[in-house]
Amino acid sequence: MSVSSEGRIANLPTLADVRTAAARLAGRARVTPILRSEVLDAAAGARLHFKCEHLQHSGAFKFRGACNAVWSLDEAHAARGVVTHSSGNHGQALALAAASRGLPAHVVVPEGAVRAKVEAIEAAGARIYRCAPTQAAREAEAARVVDATGATLVHPYTDSRVIAGQGTVALELLQAVPSLDTLLVPVGGGGLAAGCALVGRGIAPNLALLAAEPAGADDAARSLRAGRRIADVVPETVCDGLRATVGAPNFDILKACGVAVLTVTDAQVLAAMRLLWRELRQVVEPSSATVLAAIQAHPEVFAGREVGVVLTGGNVDLDALPFG
Amino acid sequence: MSVSSEGRIANLPTLADVRTAAARLAGRARVTPILRSEVLDAAAGARLHFKCEHLQHSGAFKFRGACNAVWSLDEAHAARGVVTHSSGNHGQALALAAASRGLPAHVVVPEGAVRAKVEAIEAAGARIYRCAPTQAAREAEAARVVDATGATLVHPYTDSRVIAGQGTVALELLQAVPSLDTLLVPVGGGGLAAGCALVGRGIAPNLALLAAEPAGADDAARSLRAGRRIADVVPETVCDGLRATVGAPNFDILKACGVAVLTVTDAQVLAAMRLLWRELRQVVEPSSATVLAAIQAHPEVFAGREVGVVLTGGNVDLDALPFG
Incomplete structure (x- = not known):
C-alpha cells in the first residue's frame, strides 16, 4: 500500500484487510455491547440494534x-x-x-x-x-x-489501515446479529462508512447500506448524487465529528458499494441525542445521534427492517450538553 | 408462601426459587451487559465487572x-x-x-x-x-x-417472589464470569442483597458477599453488627433508593449467608457517580454509585480480587445531576 503526502491511497482496502484487522484487534479493542429498546423499535416500526462504539476504548470507534x-x-x-x-x-x-x-x-x-x-x-x-x-x-x-x-x-479516514480497522464494527455486528438487513452509520470523512460498506458488500450482499449525514455538512450526499467527489462544502453543524470532507478513497468505496446517504438537521440530531438518553440511557455525542435522527426523519426507509445502528462516540462534556 | 399484611413472609425463598424466577424472566427481562474499565481496575488493583442493571427494563434491577x-x-x-x-x-x-x-x-x-x-x-x-x-x-x-x-x-423487598427475582442478577453474573470471587451490591431494603446472597451461598460458597450502604442509612450494617434487626435508623442520604430499612426476611438471609456491609459517605458516592460517568460513560443514580464508592473507600477488601459489581439503577434527571 502506498500513501502519498495528502493521505491518498493507491489501492483501496478490501474485506480481507478488514478480517486481518479484526484478528489484530482481538484482545486490544473492546467487543462493544449492543443495546435495544422496545420503545425506539415501536416508534420506528423496525428492530434496531445499537452497537455501542461510544463505549470503545477512547470513547469512539476511532x-x-x-x-x-x-x-x-x-x-x-x-x-x-x-x-x-x-x-x-x-x-x-x-x-x-x-x-x-x-x-x-x-x-x-x-x-x-x-x-x-x-x-x-x-x-x-x-x-x-x-x-x-x-x-x-x-x-x-x-x-x-x-x-x-x-x-x-496515520490519516484520520483515508488511510487504508484505518478504513479496514473501522470495518471491524460491521463484522462484529453481523456476527452478533446475522439477520440484519440494514446497516446505518454516520458519515463524515467516511472511514467508518467505507470500512462497513466493504464488509456489507463482501459478506452480506443484500444488506442495505445507509449513512447519516448532517444537512450542514452534506458533501457525501452531494458527491454521491453528482457521481464525483465534491470537496468545497463549508460545514456548519453541531456534529463536530462529521465536519470533515469525505475522502477520495472513501468516496470511491461508498459509490462502488452503493451506499445511500440520508441527511438530517441539527435540530433532529439534538432531539435524537435526548431520545437516546431517555430510552437507552446513553449519552452520545451529536455525531452519534445522526443515526437515530435519520431513522426518525426517514421512517419509510426503515419500516419493517432489522437495522444495525452504530453509535460512534460519547466524548461530550456532561456539564455542557447541547440539548436542554 | 404466605404474606401477611405487613409484607412479612413465613418462609424464606431459596436458590430453587431464584432458578424458577430466571426461567420465568427469560425473554421478559433483559440480559444486561457487563462493562469493564482498565482505569478503574488499575485504581482498585482488582478486576471489576460492572453488571448494568440501570439498562434493565424500567431502568433498574427492580x-x-x-x-x-x-x-x-x-x-x-x-x-x-x-x-x-x-x-x-x-x-x-x-x-x-x-x-x-x-x-x-x-x-x-x-x-x-x-x-x-x-x-x-x-x-x-x-x-x-x-x-x-x-x-x-x-x-x-x-x-x-x-x-x-x-x-x-407486592412488597418492594420483603416479598419472596421479589427476592427470588432480584437474585437472578447474581445468576447471570456468575454465568458470564464464573471466576468471580467477590460480589458487591448496594443494600437498602435488602431485596437484591438477599437474592444475590442466596445465589452466592448456593452455587459459589467461596464467593465473598459484600453490600455497600450509605453511612446515613446504615441500618443493615448496624443490624448485622448487633445480630438483630435495628429498624429505628432515620435515613439521611442522597441515595434515594437506599433509604428503606432492611426487611426482616432480608436481614435473616444476609445474616445466614454471612454478608458483610461496607458503609460510604454521600461525598464518596457523588465522587464515584462522576467517576462512573468519566470511565464507564454511564450515568447511574446515587444509590448505584455506592458500590464503586465502597471499592474506593475500602481498597484493602478488594485488592487482587475478581469482583462482580451491580449497578442497580439509572433513573436520574440528566438536567439535575447531583454532581457538578
Whole structure:
C-alpha cells in the first residue's frame, strides 16, 4: 500500500484487510455491547440494534482504525512513532493506540478544538502541535512533523489501515446479529462508512447500506448524487465529528458499494441525542445521534427492517450538553 | 408462601426459587451487559465487572423482582391486579411488569417522591395513590387499596417472589464470569442483597458477599453488627433508593449467608457517580454509585480480587445531576 503526502491511497482496502484487522484487534479493542429498546423499535416500526462504539476504548470507534494502523507497523517504522491531525476522537484514539505499543504519538490540533478532547489527547501521552483551523494548515503541519520525526502519518479516514480497522464494527455486528438487513452509520470523512460498506458488500450482499449525514455538512450526499467527489462544502453543524470532507478513497468505496446517504438537521440530531438518553440511557455525542435522527426523519426507509445502528462516540462534556 | 399484611413472609425463598424466577424472566427481562474499565481496575488493583442493571427494563434491577411476582400469580389473582407502595423504581418496575401481562397496577406514592419517577410510574399505566411520607402511612394506604380492589400486594423487598427475582442478577453474573470471587451490591431494603446472597451461598460458597450502604442509612450494617434487626435508623442520604430499612426476611438471609456491609459517605458516592460517568460513560443514580464508592473507600477488601459489581439503577434527571 502506498500513501502519498495528502493521505491518498493507491489501492483501496478490501474485506480481507478488514478480517486481518479484526484478528489484530482481538484482545486490544473492546467487543462493544449492543443495546435495544422496545420503545425506539415501536416508534420506528423496525428492530434496531445499537452497537455501542461510544463505549470503545477512547470513547469512539476511532480506536479500531488507529489500533490497526499502529499494530500493523513494522518495528523500524514503529520505533519512530505516529503522527496525525485531528480535532478530537482520532487524535485521542491514535494517542491511546500508540501508548498501547509504547510508541511516541504526535497530534496536530487545530485552534478551536473541543478542550476536553484536546486534554484527553494529551492525557493519553501524545505531543500536541497547534495549527490554524484549516485543512491546508493541518496537513502542512502534519507533513512538517513527519519530516522532523520520521514518524508515520496515520490519516484520520483515508488511510487504508484505518478504513479496514473501522470495518471491524460491521463484522462484529453481523456476527452478533446475522439477520440484519440494514446497516446505518454516520458519515463524515467516511472511514467508518467505507470500512462497513466493504464488509456489507463482501459478506452480506443484500444488506442495505445507509449513512447519516448532517444537512450542514452534506458533501457525501452531494458527491454521491453528482457521481464525483465534491470537496468545497463549508460545514456548519453541531456534529463536530462529521465536519470533515469525505475522502477520495472513501468516496470511491461508498459509490462502488452503493451506499445511500440520508441527511438530517441539527435540530433532529439534538432531539435524537435526548431520545437516546431517555430510552437507552446513553449519552452520545451529536455525531452519534445522526443515526437515530435519520431513522426518525426517514421512517419509510426503515419500516419493517432489522437495522444495525452504530453509535460512534460519547466524548461530550456532561456539564455542557447541547440539548436542554 | 404466605404474606401477611405487613409484607412479612413465613418462609424464606431459596436458590430453587431464584432458578424458577430466571426461567420465568427469560425473554421478559433483559440480559444486561457487563462493562469493564482498565482505569478503574488499575485504581482498585482488582478486576471489576460492572453488571448494568440501570439498562434493565424500567431502568433498574427492580423489574426482575416485579416481573417474577406478576408472572407467578395464578389467573384469578392476576385478574385483580397488583399493588405496592414505592417512591420510585419498584413502583415503575411493577407498573411495567403488570402492563406486560395486561394487569391493573396500583402504586401508593409518598409525598416528596422524585417527580420524574412518579411520572414514569404513571406513564407505565399504573394508578397513583398519594400518602404521607412515612412507612406507616404507606402501608396503611396500600392495605386500604388491597381491601378495595382485591389486588395482590407486592412488597418492594420483603416479598419472596421479589427476592427470588432480584437474585437472578447474581445468576447471570456468575454465568458470564464464573471466576468471580467477590460480589458487591448496594443494600437498602435488602431485596437484591438477599437474592444475590442466596445465589452466592448456593452455587459459589467461596464467593465473598459484600453490600455497600450509605453511612446515613446504615441500618443493615448496624443490624448485622448487633445480630438483630435495628429498624429505628432515620435515613439521611442522597441515595434515594437506599433509604428503606432492611426487611426482616432480608436481614435473616444476609445474616445466614454471612454478608458483610461496607458503609460510604454521600461525598464518596457523588465522587464515584462522576467517576462512573468519566470511565464507564454511564450515568447511574446515587444509590448505584455506592458500590464503586465502597471499592474506593475500602481498597484493602478488594485488592487482587475478581469482583462482580451491580449497578442497580439509572433513573436520574440528566438536567439535575447531583454532581457538578
